[in-house]
Amino acid sequence: MNYLDIGCRALLTAVFATAAIGKMRPGGFAGFVASLAPIRWIGAAARRPAAVATVAAEAAAILLLWIPGTALAGYLLAVGALAVFTATLVIGLRQGTTLRCRCFGYDAGPVRPHHVARNLGLGVVAVLGLAAAATTTMATDPAGWAIAILVGAVAGLVTIRWDDLAFVLSSPTR
Template sequence: MPYLELGCRALLTTVLAVALAGKIRPAAFTAFAASLAPIRGIPAPARRPLASAIVLAEATAVVLLWTPGTVRAGYLLGALLLTVFTATLAVSRWQGAAVRCRCFGYDAGPVRSSHIIRNLGLVAVAVTGLVSASPAATAEPLLPVAAGALAGLLVTRWDDMAFALSK
């Protein structure tokens, strides 16, 4: 189980770190905050503070995932974030809102079913990591961490892969 858990941790960390890195530049952050406008229930004055909270939560999850004694909390926070993102995207899409995916800092176009599927997969990774995390487990980390990080990078290029496979 330690290999599975380390792979999940590396994948989730990579996805959250790329998302964080893509949003912290001032122009990208402003665009991310503005992308919240079509989501019902988020008033204009709350967009920037909410965007800041999301960025802070992503950073916190990354730190928790690699701090001894807080790994489970990192998985819980990651799963919670991804669940809220997924539900928000699904409801917004169902309501016909023109929400654009700025998950990784760039404009990946309108939210599609593939974004929701991607996020559900990431929730499953977070839950799998949570249930397989053991404080006493040790393992040679190189292979599962590298595999998880590679999988995480592929997830961050989800739209590119979906486009390439659709042709």
């Protein structure tokens, strides 16, 4: 039974859908494009195409994860996109560049190590889902599907609200 695959699909769908929709809302896309300015390897002329490619990759990953026969491609796209996102954050942090997290279309403040941890965790989910989808057959029990989707969606919600959780769990400053 492959409920791990289903849960991973649900989690990645919740995160990527929220990210893509957030970036496409009024003001969200322009803000996302502007947030790419401090990234040294993305020139001014490439910012808008890079932002379009990001949203397209997020949306395409969702579709591929759920279209029969294309889940492995969806997982591979998710792994690749998350690797690029994570590498960009790590490089920016190492260079001392102030990047703004507009992952979900709104300004969540400056990128911090917990954003890297979030992306690494999502990468692990994508790899686990890929392994599960590649090595087992699809589950057929509707109740199992419902539970796996619910667990994945709740985990996705936790991931989406990661910044709030990091704030709540951080040490108070004086």
